Amino acid sequence: MKPEARLAAATPRVAVVGHPNAGKTSLFNALTGARQKVANYPGVTVERTSALLALPGGREVELIDLPGAYSLDPRSPDEAVTRDALLGTLPGEPRPDLVLAVVDATSLETHLGFLLEVLALGLPTLVALNRVDMAARDGTRIDAAALAEKIGCPVIETVAVRKRGLDAVLAGLEGLLEAGSARAATERMDARRRARAARALAAEVTLARGRGRVLTDRIDRVVLHPLGGPLLLAAILFLVFQAVFSLAETPMGWIEAGVMELQAATSATLPEGLVRDALVDGVLAGVGSVLVFLPQILILFAFILALEATGYLGRAAFLVDRLMARAGLSGMSFIPLLSSFACAIPGIMAARTVADPRARLTTILVAPLMTCSARLPVYAVVIAAVIPAQPVLGPVGLQGLVMFGLYVAGAVAGFLAALALRATVTRGASLPLLMELPAYQLPTLRDLALGLWVRAMLFLKRAGTIILAASFALWALASFPRAGGEAPPLAASYAGRLGAALQPLVAPLGFGEDIALALVPAMAAREVAVATLGTIHAIDAEDPTAGLVERLRTAWPLPTALAFLAWFVFAPQCISTLAVARRETGGWRWPLFMLAYLFALAWVAAFVVNRAALALL
Amino acid sequence: MKRLDQLAVGEAGVVTGFVGGDPRIETRLLEMGFDEGVEVKVTDAAAGGDPLAVRVGPTKVALRRALAGRIAVR
Numbered sequence: 137m138k139p140e141a142r143l144a145a146a147t148p149r150v151a152v153v154g155h156p157n158a159g160k161t162s163l164f165n166a167l168t169g170a171r172q173k174v175a176n177y178p179g180v181t182v183e184r185t186s187a188l189l190a191l192p193g194g195r196e197v198e199l200i201d202l203p204g205a206y207s208l209d210p211r212s213p214d215e216a217v218t219r220d221a222l223l224g225t226l227p228g229e230p231r232p233d234l235v236l237a238v239v240d241a242t243s244l245e246t247h248l249g250f251l252l253e254v255l256a257l258g259l260p261t262l263v264a265l266n267r268v269d270m271a272a273r274d275g276t277r278i279d280a281a282a283l284a285e286k287i288g289c290p291v292i293e294t295v296a297v298r299k300r301g302l303d304a305v306l307a308g309l310e311g312l313l314e315a316g317s318a319r320a321a322t323e324r325m326d327a328r329r330r331a332r333a334a335r336a337l338a339a340e341v342t343l344a345r346g347r348g349r350v351l352t353d354r355i356d357r358v359v360l361h362p363l364g365g366p367l368l369l370a371a372i373l374f375l376v377f378q379a380v381f382s383l384a385e386t387p388m389g390w391i392e393a394g395v396m397e398l399q400a401a402t403s404a405t406l407p408e409g410l411v412r413d414a415l416v417d418g419v420l421a422g423v424g425s426v427l428v429f430l431p432q433i434l435i436l437f438a439f440i441l442a443l444e445a446t447g448y449l450g451r452a453a454f455l456v457d458r459l460m461a462r463a464g465l466s467g468m469s470f471i472p473l474l475s476s477f478a479c480a481i482p483g484i485m486a487a488r489t490v491a492d493p494r495a496r497l498t499t500i501l502v503a504p505l506m507t508c509s510a511r512l513p514v515y516a517v518v519i520a521a522v523i524p525a526q527p528v529l530g531p532v533g534l535q536g537l538v539m540f541g542l543y544v545a546g547a548v549a550g551f552l553a554a555l556a557l558r559a560t561v562t563r564g565a566s567l568p569l570l571m572e573l574p575a576y577q578l579p580t581l582r583d584l585a586l587g588l589w590v591r592a593m594l595f596l597k598r599a600g601t602i603i604l605a606a607s608f609a610l611w612a613l614a615s616f617p618r619a620g621g622e623a624p625p626l627a628a629s630y631a632g633r634l635g636a637a638l639q640p641l642v643a644p645l646g647f648g649e650d651i652a653l654a655l656v657p658a659m660a661a662r663e664v665a666v667a668t669l670g671t672i673h674a675i676d677a678e679d680p681t682a683g684l685v686e687r688l689r690t691a692w693p694l695p696t697a698l699a700f701l702a703w704f705v706f707a708p709q710c711i712s713t714l715a716v717a718r719r720e721t722g723g724w725r726w727p728l729f730m731l732a733y734l735f736a737l738a739w740v741a742a743f744v745v746n747r748a749a750l751a752l753l
Numbered sequence: 754m755k756r757l758d759q760l761a762v763g764e765a766g767v768v769t770g771f772v773g774g775d776p777r778i779e780t781r782l783l784e785m786g787f788d789e790g791v792e793v794k795v796t797d798a799a800a801g802g803d804p805l806a807v808r809v810g811p812t813k814v815a816l817r818r819a820l821a822g823r824i825a826v827r
Contacts, residue, residue, distance in 0.1 A: 206781075206784045206785070207780075207784045209780065211781070242811060243786075243810075243811050243812040244811065245786060245810045245811060245812070246784075246785065246786040246809070246810065246811070246812040249783075249784060249786075250784075276811070327779070327780040327783040327784060328779075328783055328788065330783075331783045331784070331786070331788045332788065335788070335791070335810075346811075349811075349813070352813065353796055353808075353813075356796060356797055356806065356813075357797070360796075360797035360799065360806055361797075362798065362799060362800040362801075363800065365799070365800075366800060450815065453815070454799060454804060454806060454815045455799060457799065457803075457804050457815075457817070458799055458800065458801050458803055458804070461803075461817075466817075467804070467815070567781070568804075568816070568817035568819050568820050569804050569815060569816060569817045569820075570781055570782070570785060570814070570815070570816045570817070570820055571814070571815050571816075572785065572812060572813065572814055572815075573806060573813040573814065573815050574813075575813075
């Protein structure tokens, strides 16, 4: 056993549980700060966020942030993890010693139902009665001492976002740990009895009942307005995408420069040979080409986290629900699909929050159709090469319009694909939208920063594993067989031979051998196609992009270029996406299906575009 | 008998029971706070009238009209 693991085994575990909107993660963030560690539960894909925490008396506990749940009767993979963790049936994860249950004081009746379910498990439990400030603002006062007496557990009033009540929570955990009092497990009530017990309990401990969330209702009258609501959402989305592309440019430049410097330094230090090539052209080039998207992903997530913290994302799901329903999905799929515009990987992972299994699978299968940022370099080069830079209307030019059209094409294709999938392979009734709309509140910088930190760590971990391995494999394909200790010209390499063998398959699309060849390494990441085309067209490596644009302008007929764009709208050219889809769907069946249907779509679309362009131009 | 989906936006009522007898759906609705005797109010409806935003006791819930049709009110 590693020393770290032995230490962890001796450290008491505290599971933090609560409704999705109870402020659970805020409390966890406030208690632990930047000490969070993100890992995966063995065998399941849900992240395990935990942190070591020192109690006032010096003892250390491990705080584990379990996924938010409405009940222990799970409706999504997330909720199943929460139940299994609390029951101690999660493989490799001992049952927690203590439970920290977060309850929203502004929705006591509803949240107490889940608390009663947790209490029945018999684990020593500390209750954090959170958002007491918002409850007070509404005129609601709750007798925490009376609640503690009724349920037989300490109850601490907290305001997680203002860091209020944290010391009392720590002291309370310590007290429970020292008392070591296991509670008697009681029989689990059915939903109806539990709901009634919760309401009766809430009525007993509520000293004054407020008039409800007046402010939230007032904001909702604007945000959920049948006409104004969708317009506001469209404006917010426009702003978000504008920010993602304009703000990310500079840090992306830094990362590119940094990777190039590392490559130069490695080339200068290591002797010429296989190891150096593998490091510089395989590992650094491959991982660097994916790492460069980190700024875009983080900026998009900063907005998503901020919108989530204010309570707006639930409203966005409400506004798009009807549209999504036409595609056989629900508003719950909106967030995963929105994330997929940065990168399909976090999008596919976010699909875990989609309660319905069929809708979740459909969301995963169509996520790669949302235009991820890896397509941008491909689109940019080809558009610059073949679409004339002429103005259309005011500041809107033809090139920008084509780019926008490609985004729309992806989204529309995703919609139609979802519709087709729900009528065939993922056919069947599904759970309609049913979710809590939390009260509005201001997000805190701390929660945003920690949320981004967790996402950055997850992305980097993947870049260091799956993406690293894929890059290495593709480098090897492009660098062997070696002739006289030298890397072969690309056309003579295994990748080149594969490209040549594949060319007849894509010849009907107007694709020459250069494109067929570029499509092979582009399986690692789409934008690699640009680098490969640059290599094939053997141009000055100092500025491959500008040179490539000029070269393609003369080398590619317009129908070929348009077909190439159409291909990239659909083609599943990303091994990492397939690997994540395998993890999330628990097997190769669905990622292989995804691969097949997307390649088929890409082929048909490119064929149609090529033939139509040939006929019309 | 009146159902929750028949209430106009701004209209309030009290839940009297569930319609349709699907225990799975009833459990979900109970967990969100819908139960006999609970006050409800339709606060908003999306364009086209679906889904609905409903205040259930102190909690606000978004739900499809089809689900609201499973809840009897007076």
